[in-house]
Amino acid sequence: MPNPAPILPPPSLLIAVTGGPGTSKTRLMAELAAAQIARGQRVEGVLSIAGNRASPHQGASEYWLRLIGSDLELPWAMRDEALNPPYFFEPGTAKKVQAWAERLRNLPPPPLLLLDEFGKFELRGLGLMPVWPLLVAAAPQVVVITVRDDLVEAIEGLLGRKFDVRIVAQEPDALARLQRICEDFGEWTRIGLFGGAAGGLEMTVGAALHAAKVPLRGLAMSSLQAAMMVFAGTGLGQPGRVVWVPFISGGLKALSPAGNRVRPMIAIIMQGLLFGGTVQALGWNFLAIGLGGALVGAWAALQGFLLQYLLLGDDLVRAYDTVVLWLADRWHITAPGLPWLVGAWAVLHAIVAGSIAVTAWYLRRPPAALQRIIDKETNRGPAPAGAGVERPGWVRRLREFGRWQFWLPLLVVAGILLGSGRPWESVAWLVLRFFAVGCVLIALVSLLRPARWAEAMRRRGWWGPALALSGALGRRDQAK
Numbered sequence: 001m002p003n004p005a006p007i008l009p010p011p012s013l014l015i016a017v018t019g020g021p022g023t024s025k026t027r028l029m030a031e032l033a034a035a036q037i038a039r040g041q042r043v044e045g046v047l048s049i050a051g052n053r054a055s056p057h058q059g060a061s062e063y064w065l066r067l068i069g070s071d072l073e074l075p076w077a078m079r080d081e082a083l084n085p086p087y088f089f090e091p092g093t094a095k096k097v098q099a100w101a102e103r104l105r106n107l108p109p110p111p112l113l114l115l116d117e118f119g120k121f122e123l124r125g126l127g128l129m130p131v132w133p134l135l136v137a138a139a140p141q142v143v144v145i146t147v148r149d150d151l152v153e154a155i156e157g158l159l160g161r162k163f164d165v166r167i168v169a170q171e172p173d174a175l176a177r178l179q180r181i182c183e184d185f186g187e188w189t190r191i192g193l194f195g196g197a198a199g200g201l202e203m204t205v206g207a208a209l210h211a212a213k214v215p216l217r218g219l220a221m222s223s224l225q226a227a228m229m230v231f232a233g234t235g236l237g238q239p240g241r242v243v244w245v246p247f248i249s250g251g252l253k254a255l256s257p258a259g260n261r262v263r264p265m266i267a268i269i270m271q272g273l274l275f276g277g278t279v280q281a282l283g284w285n286f287l288a289i290g291l292g293g294a295l296v297g298a299w300a301a302l303q304g305f306l307l308q309y310l311l312l313g314d315d316l317v318r319a320y321d322t323v324v325l326w327l328a329d330r331w332h333i334t335a336p337g338l339p340w341l342v343g344a345w346a347v348l349h350a351i352v353a354g355s356i357a358v359t360a361w362y363l364r365r366p367p368a369a370l371q372r373i374i375d376k377e378t379n380r381g382p383a384p385a386g387a388g389v390e391r392p393g394w395v396r397r398l399r400e401f402g403r404w405q406f407w408l409p410l411l412v413v414a415g416i417l418l419g420s421g422r423p424w425e426s427v428a429w430l431v432l433r434f435f436a437v438g439c440v441l442i443a444l445v446s447l448l449r450p451a452r453w454a455e456a457m458r459r460r461g462w463w464g465p466a467l468a469l470s471g472a473l474g475r476r477d478q479a480k
Contacts, residue, residue, distance in 0.1 A: 005129070006136040007160040008143060010454065011192065011471030013185055013463060014161060015144045015178070016152060019169035025146040026050070028169050029116045032144065032178050033068050036112055041182070043068055044104060044140070045114030046097065046128070048076070065093060067100055068114060077121070089126065101134035112182060113140035118147055118155050129158075142185050144178065164463040184464055187236050192468030194232035195248025196475055197374045198225060202249055202268065219349050222271060222300035223356040225249070226293040229275050230360035231370070239284040243276025244465050248472045251453060267303045271296045275357075286358065293357025297349035305342055308409050310441075311434050316409075319416040377475060410434045 008014055019025050026047055033043045049064040065076040074096060077087040104110060113135065121127030135143075146169070147155050156162050165181060167174050201224060209217035225246055233242040250268035275292035282288035309316050360366075366374060414427050454473065457466035 005158055005160055006133045008136050009139075010474060011189070011467045012140060013142045013165070013181070013467060014159070014163050015142065015165045015167065015181065016155075016163040017144060017146045017167050017169050017174070017178075018149050018152060019146075020149055021050075023169045025169040026116050028174055028178075029114050029144065029146060031175050033112075033114055035175070035179055036182060037069070041111050043112045043114065044110040045112075045144075046100075046116060047114070048116045048146075049073055063087075065097065067096075077127075087121070094130070097128070097131055098134075101131035101138075104138040104140075105134050107138070109139040109141055111141045113138075113143045115143065115145045118145050118158075119151055123151070123154055123158060132159075141189075142182055162458075164458060164466075165461075183237070185467070187238070187241065188464040188468045189471065190236070191232060191241055191244050191464075192248065192471040193374060193377050194228055195245045195468060196252065196377045196472035197370075198228045198245055198249035199252030199472065200373060200377065201228070202264070203252065206264075218267075218300045218304070219297065219352055222267070222296050222349070223293075223353045225268065225271050226275060226296045226353050226357040227360040227366075228370070229272070229296075230289060230293075230357050231364075231366045233279065233284060234361075234364050236284075240276050240280030241464070242279065243272045244468055246272030246275075247465070248469050251469060252472060266307070267300065270299050270303065274299055286361065289361040290354045290358045294350035294354035296357070297351070297353025298346040300353065301346040301349035302342065311437050312409065312413055312430065313433065315413055315417060315430050319413040322416055322420045 017025050017028060026049065029045070030047055033045065033047075036043050045068045047066045047068065049066060050062075062075070062079060063077040064073040066073050074093040075090045076093050077089050079086055080088045115128055115135075118128065122129040122132075145155070145163075152163070152166070167177055171177075202221065205224070206217075206221050209220060214220070229242040229245050232245050233239040236242070246268045250265045250272075274295040278292035278295060279288045282291070365371070410431065414430060417427055417430070418424070454466045454470040457463075457469070
């Protein structure tokens with residue numbers, strides 16, 4: 001086996017069409033090429049035309065190659081029992097295939113590359129294997145390879161990467177599945193672009209707003225995220241997939257210089273779950289968009305309180321009630337109860353974010369400023385191999401404990417409780433609880449490594465979200 005072979009990097013999609021000899025693998029590839037070309041998509045690749053076979057399990061007497069888009073059939077391999085393997089490869093055809101592969105490297109990445117077929121020749125470094133490095137350099141988006149059933153694992157080892165999807169050539173819906181995957185690839189690429197752009201906004205606009213302590217900055221960023229999800233979902237076959245836009249944005253936030261913050265990551269990802277779940281349940285319409293945006297805004301208002309309640313428990317409510325009673329007794333000021341105050345704050349956020357989401361739904365296209373950010377994400381080249389591999393250290397993970405914003409709520413609540421006569425022992429237990437819960441949350445968030453998310457999703461067959469996330473991570477690495 002040739003060693004090592006260049007690995008096709010993410011966010012490309014690698015598909016295997018499997019089956020034994022004579023199971024119409026080549027015909028399926030030809031039908032896929034014709035269908036995609038008819039839709040206006042550029043298709044590159046080679047088809048292997050087999051001659052007569054002495055037996056069903058024996059190689060053909062000869063093989064011819066057809067470059068997709070050409071009517072020419074070129075002699076490729078002629079059977080010669082004196083050789084091992086028993087085939088002679090036509091040098092002239094090999095040079096033409098080499099020239100074709102070199103041409104691909106100088107063109108924009110092909111949306112669809114078909115290779116028929118990878119087998120025993122390639123495992124020996126013959127056949128199409130000599131041009132594989134050139135094909136990898138061309139950065140194709142979707143690569144479909146025909147492979148015999150018994151050689152799938154060996155070919156995966158040769159290519160250094162497992163197939164994202166396997167399709168049996170003889171299945172009745174094989175062609176429909178391949179066409180659907182090509183369509184879905186475009187949708188998931190769109191999700192990755194919007195997720196990357198949303199992450200860029202979090203790391204630039206969001207960081208600037210937080211650094212300047214701009215009031216209602218959480219409402220501004222949550223409304224912007226809601227609008228980005230609306231723009232991303234417009235035109236999607238399955239709008240519920242917009243749930244992955246904040247998921248990608250949150251993953252990028254974890255890798256930013258201000259990353260590994262519990263609150264921003266949880267906030268961003270929850271926004272996607274709320275909005276995506278709403279449109280998945282109610283469909284892509286005015287009601288779902290408005291309600292989804294409102295939930296995003298409400299969460300932006302509530303998530304800080306909920307996080308502090310998780311850290312401080314009922315002592316947070318007791319501290320507030322103590323202040324309310326003190327104001328009423330000393331200054332005769334009537335303050336609303338904590339539930340009313342929090343509820344009013346959430347309603348305000350819900351109205352604003354819901355309105356912005358509905359406005360984005362009517363606009364259907366991002367404003368010029370947002371479109372420039374998305375175009376910048378689009379124009380970045382394909383991700384290099386090994387992109388998106390983050391290396392956070394323990395010092396960076398524990399940096400959260402050094403932020404004064406982390407400790408300020410505890411100090412305020414502890415001061416109020418001590419001032420109201422609570423014993424030192426109970427306040428000490430509150431500090432211990434705060435520290436313990438904080439450690440657990442930070443540890444959980446630090447385990448969520450975006451590059452590992454993508455790899456784990458690929459292993460489980462979730463190639464779409466993996467593709468979107470790995471593409472965003474790769475473009476982020478390239479932009480450094």
